Amino acid sequence: MAVDFGSDEWASKFKDEVNRSAMYKAAARGWKWTVGLVVEAEPDKNFPDSVGVVMDLFDGEARDIKVGPPSEAQACQFVITAPYTRWKQVATKELDATKGMLQGKLKLKGDLPTIVRYTKASQELTECTTRVPVRWPDES
Amino acid sequence: MHDPRSGQVARRELDTAKTVDFADAEPSAFASMLGGLIEANVDSRAERRRDFDALAARVGIWVTDIDEGVTLDFQRGRLVVHNGLQPQRDITIRAEADTVMSLSNLRIGPFGLPVYYDEVGRGVAMKLLRRRLRIDGLLGNLATVNSVTRIFSVAG
Numbered sequence: 372m373a374v375d376f377g378s379d380e381w382a383s384k385f386k387d388e389v390n391r392s393a394m395y396k397a398a399a400r401g402w403k404w405t406v407g408l409v410v411e412a413e414p415d416k417n418f419p420d421s422v423g424v425v426m427d428l429f430d431g432e433a434r435d436i437k438v439g440p441p442s443e444a445q446a447c448q449f450v451i452t453a454p455y456t457r458w459k460q461v462a463t464k465e466l467d468a469t470k471g472m473l474q475g476k477l478k479l480k481g482d483l484p485t486i487v488r489y490t491k492a493s494q495e496l497t498e499c500t501t502r503v504p505v506r507w508p509d510e511s
Numbered sequence: 512m513h514d515p516r517s518g519q520v521a522r523r524e525l526d527t528a529k530t531v532d533f534a535d536a537e538p539s540a541f542a543s544m545l546g547g548l549i550e551a552n553v554d555s556r557a558e559r560r561r562d563f564d565a566l567a568a569r570v571g572i573w574v575t576d577i578d579e580g581v582t583l584d585f586q587r588g589r590l591v592v593h594n595g596l597q598p599q600r601d602i603t604i605r606a607e608a609d610t611v612m613s614l615s616n617l618r619i620g621p622f623g624l625p626v627y628y629d630e631v632g633r634g635v636a637m638k639l640l641r642r643r644l645r646i647d648g649l650l651g652n653l654a655t656v657n658s659v660t661r662i663f664s665v666a667g
Contacts, residue, residue: 470576472544473577474577475541482551484548484552488616490609490613490615490616
């Protein structure tokens with residue numbers, strides 16, 4: 372059943388998908404940093420307020436994923452920021468996250484060698500978002 | 512940033528004290544990312560620093576699936592990153608974004624040579640064989656390619 376993008380239910384299903392992924396578990400072995408996703412507001416897309424997603428990821432496991440204010444996501448060790456439309460493109464496989472970062476469509480803050488070392492894990496994390504059925508605010 | 516008087520992309524005053532500097536007033540996202548990656552790598556690992564301090568070469572990298580590239584001008588202990596491919600390159604690497612990332616994940620083995628027998632290495636070697644990774648100038652510049660690979664490598 373589809374859930375509202377950026378809702379607590381969405382965060383919970385996203386966490387379940389991450390923890391179901393054997394590929395993520397293998398690729399993210401040794402990862403021990405928090406990741407924040409900042410989804411910037413786009414009022415004309417019926418997404419009026421920016422949202423933060425805080426991901427407590429540890430050694431191939433998602434210990435917690437929660438939605439909150441952008442400031443909480445910005446306090447994480449790695450932060451990826453993009454407007455709502457870009458995140459929707461990533462979650463619907465219209466935009467590859469790696470290419471998006473190289474093109475500056477997704478802005479990354481954090482230690483670059485570390486994130487590059489875990490490229491495969493971050494790609495699988497993106498895959499996990501695509502497996503969560505979502506109701507998009509600009510489509511309702 | 513475009514300078515209408517010159518018809519050229521605006522250039523910056525370069526800071527010679529910096530390990531990595533950018534030639535363009537507005538470095539592309541790819542230029543910023545690659546420059547940042549190399550700087551962090553060189554600053555954190557003594558063996559990468561030794562390679563960096565010894566390397567003098569102009570290296571182009573073109574990412575074929577986003578149509579963007581950079582030129583890395585290594586000047587023995589200093590790097591100037593240019594947006595796009597600039598002339599007089601010693602080597603030019605052309606590959607998709609994923610493959611460029613894989614190059615950074617090549618492990619460095621005995622004698623400072625990249626490891627092509629593990630999973631990442633085999634993937635890179637297959638892409639070379641299938642021409643999905645092209646390195647123009649490879650034959651005359653094998654030592655440079657190996658140095659650049661070591662400087663890029665984030666693998667342990």
